[in-house]
Amino acid sequence: MMTRFAPSPTGLLHLGNVRTALLNWLYARRYGGQFLLRFEDTDADRSQKVFIEAIRSDLRWLGLDWDGEVKFQSAHAGQHRDALRKLADQGLAYRCFCSEHQLNLDRRLAASRGLPPRYSGRCRELNVQESASRGEREPHVWRLAVHAIEGVVEVPDSLRGSVTFNCADLDDPVVARSDGSFTFLLPNAVDDAIDGITHVLRGDDHLTNSSYQVWLLLHLGYQPPVYLHHGLLLGSDGSKLSKRSGSHSVAELREDGLLPQALLQAMARLGHPNMPEDASLETLVANFTAEHLSTSAVRWQDDELWRWHTRLLHALPVDDWLVRLQHVVPAADAGFAALVQGNLQRIGDALHYARLLDVQVVPDDDAMDVARQVGDAFYAAAIGAWEQHAADGWKAWADAVKQATGAKGRELFMPLRVALSGATHGPEMSGVVAYLGSGGVRARLEDIREKIRI
Ligand code: GLU
Numbered sequence: 001m002m003t004r005f006a007p008s009p010t011g012l013l014h015l016g017n018v019r020t021a022l023l024n025w026l027y028a029r030r031y032g033g034q035f036l037l038r039f040e041d042t043d044a045d046r047s048q049k050v051f052i053e054a055i056r057s058d059l060r061w062l063g064l065d066w067d068g069e070v071k072f073q074s075a076h077a078g079q080h081r082d083a084l085r086k087l088a089d090q091g092l093a094y095r096c097f098c099s100e101h102q103l104n105l106d107r108r109l110a111a112s113r114g115l116p117p118r119y120s121g122r123c124r125e126l127n128v129q130e131s132a133s134r135g136e137r138e139p140h141v142w143r144l145a146v147h148a149i150e151g152v153v154e155v156p157d158s159l160r161g162s163v164t165f166n167c168a169d170l171d172d173p174v175v176a177r178s179d180g181s182f183t184f185l186l187p188n189a190v191d192d193a194i195d196g197i198t199h200v201l202r203g204d205d206h207l208t209n210s211s212y213q214v215w216l217l218l219h220l221g222y223q224p225p226v227y228l229h230h231g232l233l234l235g236s237d238g239s240k241l242s243k244r245s246g247s248h249s250v251a252e253l254r255e256d257g258l259l260p261q262a263l264l265q266a267m268a269r270l271g272h273p274n275m276p277e278d279a280s281l282e283t284l285v286a287n288f289t290a291e292h293l294s295t296s297a298v299r300w301q302d303d304e305l306w307r308w309h310t311r312l313l314h315a316l317p318v319d320d321w322l323v324r325l326q327h328v329v330p331a332a333d334a335g336f337a338a339l340v341q342g343n344l345q346r347i348g349d350a351l352h353y354a355r356l357l358d359v360q361v362v363p364d365d366d367a368m369d370v371a372r373q374v375g376d377a378f379y380a381a382a383i384g385a386w387e388q389h390a391a392d393g394w395k396a397w398a399d400a401v402k403q404a405t406g407a408k409g410r411e412l413f414m415p416l417r418v419a420l421s422g423a424t425h426g427p428e429m430s431g432v433v434a435y436l437g438s439g440g441v442r443a444r445l446e447d448i449r450e451k452i453r454i
Contacts, residue, residue, distance in 0.1 A: 001033030001198050005059075005066070006073075006188065008040045009051035012249040013058040015267075015300060016203075016241055019233050022267050023201040025064045026288040027228075036195055037066035040073045042080075042187055058250040062260050063281055071195060073187050079194060080187045083220055084142060084176060092219050093175065095131045095140040096123040118147065118171045142176035144185075146215055153211045157227045158199075159295055165211040173212050189213035193222035204229040204295065228290060231271055231297040238299060246300055257328065257347040259316075262309035271298040310345045325350055331357045335435050339427045355422025356435065359443045362451065363422035370424060372452050374407070374415040379452075381405045382416060383445045390438040394430040419448040 003024040007017055028035035037059070041047040059066070087093035096119070098106075107117040123131070124145055134140070146153075148167035155163040175186045192200065192213075200210075207229050214224040235245020253263060261281070268284045269275045271294035275287055316324070322337045328347045329336075331354075340353050355361040363371065371379075385400035402412050418424060420432050420441060433441060 001028070001031055002036060002196050003028045003033060003199050003201065004036040004038050004192070004195065004197050005064075006038045006040050006191075007055055008043065008046075009048060009055060010043060010046040011051060012251050013055050014241075014249050015247045016233050017055075018058075018062070018250060018263065019267050019270070020202060021059060021064055022062075022264065023228075023230065023293070024199075026268065026285060027199060027201055027290060028067075029285045030288045031290075033198070034067040035065075036068065036071060036197070038071040038073060038191060038195065040184075040188065040191075042073050042077070042182055044074075044181075054251060058254070061250070061254060062264060071191075073191055076187065076191055076194060080182055080190055083186060083190050083216075084182075086220060087144065087216070088142070090219065092145050093142050094124050094126070094145060095135050096143045096172075096174070097134060097138050097140045098122060116169075119143065121147065121172065124172065139178040141174045141178050143172040143174055144212065144216060145172055146170045146212060147172050153215045155207065155210045155214050155227060156224060157210075157229055158290065159228045159230065159293055163207065163211075163229075165208075170208075170211060170215075175216075185209060185212050186216060189217050189224075190220070190222075192225055193217055193220070197225050199228065200225045201228040201230060201293075203232045205232060228293060229295070230293045231295050233270065234297050234299050236299055236301055238297075241300060246302055257324075258305070259309050259312050261312050262305055265308045265312075266301075266305040270300070271296075306345065313344060313347065314342050316341070329354065329357070333357075339431050339435050343425070343427050352423045353421050353426055355444070356420070356432065359440075359447050361422055363418055363448070364424075366424050367418040367422055368451070370414050370418045371448050374411070376449055376452060378405055378407065378415055379419065379445050379449045382419070383442065383449075386438075386441055386445065390441070394433040397433065398429070420444050 005021040005024050007013070025035050027033070037056075039047075039052055039055075041052070056070070084093055103119075106120045110117050123143070126134075146167060147170055151167040153165045153167065153170070155165065157163050173185060174183055176182050210227050210229070217224045233241050235241045235247065237245055239245045241247045250263070264281060264284065268288070272288070272292050273294070274289065274292050276283065318334070318338065321341055322332065322334055324347060325332045325337050329350050332350065336353075336356055339356070340350050344350055352364065355363060362368070381404040382401050385397055385404055389397040389400050398412060398416070401416065402408055405412070407415075413429065414424065417426065417429060417432070420429075420436060421427070426432070436444065
C-alpha cells in the first residue's frame with residue numbers, strides 16, 4: 001500500500017496542503033504502507049527551488065517523514081509523452097485547433113441553449129492525416145476523447161462507494177497545452193501508476209478530475225488507485241480557504257512560534273470526529289480510521305489551533321521548554337522558564353515578564369499607571385517591610401505592607417506585582433518573590449520608585 005503527497009512547488013505550504021499531506025501520511029502509517037513525496041514540478045515557469053526546499057523543511061518540522069527518495073514529476077516527462085502517444089494511436093486523444101475566440105463563441109452558444117459549456121467535439125472529427133499535417137503548422141492542444149453518448153466511468157472511492165460518471169456528462173478535457181506542456185490530469189495520474197500509488201486521499205474538488213484520470217489509466221492499461229475524496233477544508237466563514245478567509249502558510253505559523261504538534265492536532269481532528277483529545281502523533285496514527293473521514297466540508301478555526309498550542313505549551317517538558325523559550329527570550333533561565341510556563345498562551349508572551357530578568361525593563365503602560373497611582377510612599381513602605389521580612393516569603397511581606405499602608409486586596413497585590421514583574425497579570429506572587437530573591441525584589445522596588453519619579 002502506498003500513498004503520496006504531491007505538491008506543486010509554486011508556493012509555500014498552506015493549511016489545505018497540510019491537511020492533504022497529513023491525511024495521506026496517517027493513512028500510510030496507520031495501515032502499514034509507504035508515504036511518498038512527489039513534487040509536481042512540470043510547470044517550469046512557476047516551479048521554484050526555494051519552494052521545494054521550504055516544503056521539505058515544513059514537512060520535516062511537522063514530523064511527516066516520507067519513505068525513499070523524493071520524486072520529481074519532471075523526471076517522468078518521457079513517460080508522459082509516451083502515454084499521450086499511446087492514447088492518440090488508439091484514437092483516444094486528438095489535436096484540437098480551435099482558437100480561444102472560437103471556444104468562447106461555442107460556450108456562449110451552449111449557454112444560450114441552456115446546455116453545459118462542454119467542448120463541441122469539432123476537432124474530434126478530423127481525420128488522422130489532416131490532423132497530423134495541420135499539427136505541423138498550426139498551434140493546437142491535445143484533448144481526451146472522453147465524452148460519449150453511452151458508457152460510464154466508475155471512480156473507486158472508499159469513502160463514497162464507487163462514484164459513477166456518465167460519459168455523456170463528461171467533457172473532452174485538455175491534457176496538453178499548445179506549448180507542449182501537460183495540464184495536471186495526465187502526469188498526475190501516470191505518475192501515480194508508475195510510482196505504485198494505491199490510495200489517493202484528496203479533496204472532493206478533485207472528483208471530476210478523478211473520473212478523467214480513471215478513464216485515462218484504464219485505457220493505458222493501468223490499475224487506478226483507490227480514492228478517498230474527503231470534504232474540503234474551508235475558511236472559518238465557510239468560504240473557500242484563502243488568505244482572506246484565514247489561511248496561513250506554515251512558514252508564517254512557524255514564525256509565530258507555533259508548536260508543530262498543535263497544527264497536527266487541530267488538523268487531524270477536523271473531519272475526523274473520533275480523534276481523542278490530547279493525542280500524540282503516535283496516538284493520532286493509532287486512532288486514525290479512514291472510514292471516519294467526513295465527506296462534508298469542515299471549517300478551519302484559528303482559535304482551536306492556538307488553544308491546542310497553549311495546552312501543549314503548558315505541558316512541555318522542562319528542557320524542551322527552556323530551549324524554545326530561549327529562542328524568544330535569550331536571557332531566560334530555568335527558574336524563569338518554570339515560573340512563567342503556565343501563564344503564557346504563546347511563547348512570545350514571555351516578553352511581558354522581561355522585568356523579572358532585567359530590572360531596567362520598563363513595565364508596560366497599564367503597569368506603570370498602577371505604580372504611579374499608589375506612588376512613592378507605598379513603595380517606600382514596601383521596601384521597609386521587605387527589609388524585615390525578606391526571609392519570610394511573600395505572605396509575610398504582603399501582610400506587613402498591608403499593615404504599613406492600609407492597602408488590601410487588589411490595591412495591595414497589584415502594585416507589588418507590577419513593580420516586580422512589570423505586568424498586571426502573571427505568575428503566582430509567591431513564585432515571583434522566591435525567584436527574584438532578596439536582592440532582586442529590593443532592586444525592583446527601588447527601581448520602580450525612580451521610574452515613577454520621572
Ligand atoms: N499537484 C496537485 C496539487 O497540488 C496534486 C493533487 C493531488 O493530490 O492529486 O493540487
